[in-house]
Amino acid sequence: FVISAYHPDSKRDDDEHVSLISTLGDVISRAPKDAIIVSGEDINSQLGRNILIDNEDSSLHSKITGPFSHHIHPNDSGMPVARHATAHNLTSAASWFQKRRYDTHFCHLTKTYLQLDHVFVSASAQKTVVSCARGKQLTHSDHLPVYITLRVTKYIPRKHENFKKRRRHFHH
Numbered sequence: 284f285v286i287s288a289y290h291p292d293s294k295r296d297d298d299e300h301v302s303l304i305s306t307l308g309d310v311i312s313r314a315p316k317d318a319i320i321v322s323g324e325d326i327n328s329q330l331g332r333n334i335l336i337d338n339e340d341s342s343l344h345s346k347i348t349g350p351f352s353h354h355i356h357p358n359d360s361g362m363p364v365a366r367h368a369t370a371h372n373l374t375s376a377a378s379w380f381q382k383r384r385y386d387t388h389f390c391h392l393t394k395t396y397l398q399l400d401h402v403f404v405s406a407s408a409q410k411t412v413v414s415c416a417r418g419k420q421l422t423h424s425d426h427l428p429v430y431i432t433l434r435v436t437k438y439i440p441r442k443h444e445n446f447k448k449r450r451r452h453f454h455h
Contacts (some may be wrong), residue, residue, distance in 0.1 A: 284314035286322035293327065293360050300360070304367045311371045319408040320373060321433070325400050325426065328360035329353075332378065336369040347406075349379035353386045353398035373403040376415035376431050387417050387427045402431045411435070 288307055291299040307322070314320055332355055334348040347368040352375075357365055368374065377385060377398075386396035402415055411434050418428040 284311075284318040284320050286310055286320065286324075288322065288324045290325060290327045290364070300363060304363055307367065308371065318405075319411065319433070320371070320403070320405045321431065322373065322403040323400070323429065323431075324364075324403060326361070326364050327399055328364055329356075329358040329397065329399075330361045330365060330375055330378070330401065331355055331357040334365050336365055347373065348375045351381050351385065352378050353384075353396065368403055372406045374406045374409055375401045376404045376409075376412045377401065377417070377429060379409065379412065380415055382416050384417065387429060389425055391425065400426055400429050402429050404431070404433075408433075 286307070288303070290303055311320060311322075330348050330352060332348055332350055332352045333346065334357060335346050347365055384396075385398045387400035388397045389395075390397060400417075404412055413432040413434050415429065415431045418430050421428055
């Protein structure tokens, strides 16, 4: 289940941020129960490394970022994104892979590099992610693309197919 989203920047009021997070939640809730969520997002905020948030639905904690990121700590506008990711069991894929650079945006105003673009993936499918990294500049933009590579199965059984019959058939 693939989603693409652009979050409002920090100059926008909180209502716009809340509205987008709510809309993303609605979109995610429409995904089939067994779907892998892959959501490419320009979050316009910083997430940080090893972010662990209490999951409201259980006593478990959700680790939404791994040990690798351009930013060490999230900023204020990154925390609602982190809570949203936790609520939907998503993790930032790039943060689990050691790369030379993680920045995806160059701010011309402050002359700083930032990691604003993320690909979130269902935490349950984290092991299917082979790689996630920033790419090379493709167009005239102050953002770089983020690529994700997933390992998928070669054979997807139909719901009505009986595996035992299929295997027995091959043994005759």
